[in-house]
Structures are given as C-alpha cells and as structure tokens.
Amino acid sequence: MLLGLLVLFATLAYAMWGPTDNPVQRALSTPEISDMAETILRLQSESDALREEVARTNELVKLDQEARGKLNLLITNLEAENAKLKEDLAFFEGFIPGSLQGAISLKRLQVSKDTVPGQYRYKALVIQGSQRPEVTLDVQVLIKVLNKETPDVIVLPNAENANDPKFRIKLTRFSRVSGTFSIPENSRPVSVELRILEAGAIRAQSTIRL
Secondary structure, three states: OHHHHHHHHHHHHHHHHOOOOOHHHHHOOHHHHHHHHHHHHHHHHHHHHHHHHHHHHHHHHHHHHHHHHHHHHHHHHHHHHHHHHHHHHHHHOOOOHHHOOOOEEEEEEEEEEOOOOOEEEEEEEEEEOOOOOOEEEEEEEEEEEEEOOEEEEEEEOOOOOOOOHHHEEEEOOEEEEEEEEEOOOOEEEEEEEEEEEEOOEEEEEEEEEO
C-alpha cells in the first residue's frame, strides 16, 4: 500500500507541478488528476487508520504479555506455597500427640544444599506433649566434615553466634527449627546432628548422614 501511495503521489505531483504538457498531463485529464488526488488522500487516510490499528494491537499484545507474566508469577508463588503446606503436613503425618506422654521429641530432620557454594540448610520439628507448659530450649548443631580426608566437627552455636535467636526456642506444643551452616573450602560434610537442650541437658537429638 505504501509503495502504491508513493507511486500515485509521484505521478500526481509530476502531473500537477511538473513541466507543462508533460506526458502524464497528456495522458490524464484534469478530472482524472483530481480523482487521483482524492484516491491518494483516501489511501493516506486508510494507511493512517491501519497504522493506528497496528499500534493498538501492539499495545494490547504488550498488555497481554504483562498480564501473562503476572499470572505465571502468581502461579509460581501459589505452587511454592502449596509445596510448603504439603511439607508442613508431612511433618505432622504419623505423629500421635497422645503417644508423647509429655516428652520432647525431634522429628524429620532434613539437610539440603543452599544456593551459596559450601552452605547448607537444615530444618526439623520439635514436639512436646500437651501436659507440659511452655519451656525454653537451646538448639545445638554438630556438623561432621572431612577436611582433606581429616575428620573435623563444627559446633553451632559458636562464640560468634552464641546469642543468635535461632539457637533458642520457646516450645509449647510445636516449634520449627531451621538455619544454615557453612563448611570450609575443600571440605565434605559427613553427617549433621541436631540436639535440643534444656538447662544444658540433651532432651532430644537426631542425626542425618549426607
């Protein structure tokens, strides 16, 4: 259409403003030239309308892409939340409160690699029977590693994070314990032991081999 407009416009311009008695003027009469001018104006108007329509369509496509992006993000967040709820449910499966008889127990210790190289995440659930009141407990983590085939043990909390609140919990019925730890470069984790202490005495513990 643009090419046709250019040809018509060039022909009309040559006919109207070109040399007198040029070939186009001889080939076309004045009414024909006027008709061509009207045709060019009509085609220009249609071309402008098409450009506006294309611009509106592009804007709608952009808005649709943004809406799809937001929808995909919402779906991802909902899936992550659903996975977390399933994980929380798994913590309680197989747990019978009446069987605890007031004892403190440690359930479902899990350890996984973090996104940071050399860093790991741990989590577990601490449970006590309904007969006991709220109690303050300390959390201790022992990480056994092989450092160039030499065994070593990392104990958390250490002097640097002794006051970190994640190593102390207030337990009524259920409490989640979670955190991260790092191992030295060129080391390999062997096992992780999680201990729950009350006044320095071990009340519950669990070990997982890696």
